[in-house]
Amino acid sequence: MSATMIKEFRLPDLGEGLTESEILSWKVAVGDTVTLNQVIAEVETAKAVVELPSPFAGTVAALHEQAGSVVEVGKPIVSFEVDDVAAPPPNGTAPSAATAGVAGSDARTSSEPVGTGSPVGAPAKREPNLVGYGAVVEKSGRPARRPRAIGGGIAEGGPAPAAGQPAPVPAPTAPTAAPNEPTAEQERPRSTPPVRKLARDLGIDLELIKGTGPAGLITRSDVQDFAAGSQVQVSAPEVAPASGPAVGVSAERETRTPIKGVRKFTAAAMVQSAFTAPHVTEFLTIDVTPTMELLARLKASREFAGYKLTPLTIAAKAVLIALRRNPTLNSRWDEGAQEIVQFNYVNLGIAAATPRGLTVPNIKDADKMTLLELSTALSELTDTARSGKTSPSDLSGGTISITNIGVFGIDAGTPILNPGEAAIVALGSVRKAPWVHNDELAVRQVMSLSLSFDHRLVDGEQGSRFLADLGAILSDPATVITMV
Known part of the structure; x- marks a missing residue:
């Protein structure tokens, strides 16, 4: 059997x-x-x-x-x-140390990944898997650390020397800490590399943050909450959060929804952005009648037959063109390195409202796409986001974003920057309105543009020039000839 x-x-x-x-x-x-x-x-x-x-x-x-x-x-x-x-071991041979205790049984239980038949004391191996494993977790709930070599290359906690072999002489070690003195490992806050990088970017000392993750792990949310001023410091007394309906309010009069998943992440990210980057918002109202006429001609052409073309498609292309003349809006503030990182590529984020909350997936290398390719990428991005199937990789790495508030009938707003980006453009609704055209009052199709930018990275002049270039393209698409 x-x-x-x-x-x-x-x-x-x-x-x-x-x-x-x-x-x-x-x-x-x-x-x-x-x-x-x-x-x-x-x-x-x-x-x-x-x-x-x-x-x-x-x-x-x-x-x-x-x-x-x-x-x-x-x-x-x-x-x-x-x-x-x-x-099975060869006949007449005893089971090895790796299999001792399990031989002679038809069934056994293991909580380790496949491939753990390594010598006793060796680090646990990770199970091959499409989505991957995090750090191997010990019974204590803490991620297992890689053994450190001491003496003649023997790892702490590693296998004992074989019988008959002399034990290696350990190398001199540092003096043992006093009983009441914390060790170096105790002093180092537990977190993951992406969280430590986020803390460096925000200029935050992890020593000041109390971790809420497993075994006191400092999570991304902990860092973001601390940046927003809402994280309790280690020395502060803990206060039990209030739960349930307020006193005197029946449950029938309130509906409570747990804050989790996409909505929890979005809320923390927006708080971090609002309280970290100094926002400036500028507005520009333009006549987009020529763009709407161009859109109608493109939809009727054979080249674009079957493609989904919208004002967002044209506006996205216009943003990419305007960025070529104003590259400072395609950058990031690196607090840890005290550097401004200017991107030589554009991962264009598109804010998408989904049943689970707001997400901002991005189109990788959008600046290298033709209008046809951009149209296809936008359609795929929005369909995937609305179905809730956007992958984590598509939600990270954005360099500048667009939010189309016009689809809700809104004219203008003050959008909050996506964390790690220097600018975001809000597209207002396209409305028919009286407008001075060729020195005469006429009914034209009008749109308002809103641009928020990080004033640490973008000066008022640079932001204004970008917005003016974007407005010029959408007011008269033929002006692109003078910009490229």
Whole structure:
């Protein structure tokens, strides 16, 4: 009879140091047979909805979490019964130390990834998986650290020397800390590399932040909340948050929705942006009748037949052209390095309202696209965002953004910058209005443009020139000939 074993699948880090995800739905049930990389669940991170593939081929033995539950990264979510493909030891030989304690049994339980048949004390290996694993989590709940070499290359906690071999002489070590003196490892706040980078960019000392993640891990939200002035410092007394309806208010008179997922991430990002980057907003109202006429001609042409062309398509192309003349708006403030990073490419973000909240996916290298390619990319981006299937990679790395508030009938606004970007353009609605045209009053199609920019990166003159160039292109698309 072939031996089987139980394998636990822990919730992986789905990108950029995210510490938790919500299980939206299970695609399998206990007893189902699954294949490698078969989709077993749909989970929502703080940025997007992601399909979770199975890292094993076998039978679902148990589902540890229910749909709708929020699970921390590294927690077991499902167990599989899989075939034990380990080869049996040769006849007459004793089992090795790696397999001691499991020989002679047809079934065993393991919470480690596949491939853990390494010597005792060796670092745990990661399971090959499409979405990847985060740091290997020990029983204490803390990420396992890489063993440090001491003495003659022997790692702390590593395997003992074989019998008959002399023990290596350890190298001299630093004096032991006093009992009441914190060690160097205790002094270093626990966080992930993306979170430490965010703290450096914002000029924040992680020592001042109390982590709310597993085992005191400092999360991205902790840093963003601290930047907004709402994070409690380590030395401050803890106050239990209020829960439930206010005194004297019945539950029927209120509807409470948990703040989580995309909405929680968006709120933290907007607070961070508003309180970190000094915003300046400028407005320009223009006659876009020539652009609307151009749009009508393009829709009727054979070259654009079957393509979805909207005022947003033309405006996006105009933004890309205006950036060539005003590259300072395509930059980022690096607080840690005390440098201004100017991008030589454009990842154009498009704010999209979805049932789960506001997201800003971006089109990679949009500046290299033709109008046809940009039209296709915009259609795919918006359709994917509305279905909640935007990948985390498409939600990061943006360099400048557009928000089309005109689709809601709004004329102008003061958009908040997407964190890490220098500017955002808001497109107002296109309305028929009286306008002076050729020295005569006429009914024209008019639009208002709103530009918010980070005044640390963009001077008033630079922001004004960009907005003027954008307005000139949309007022008379023929002026592009003089700009490129």
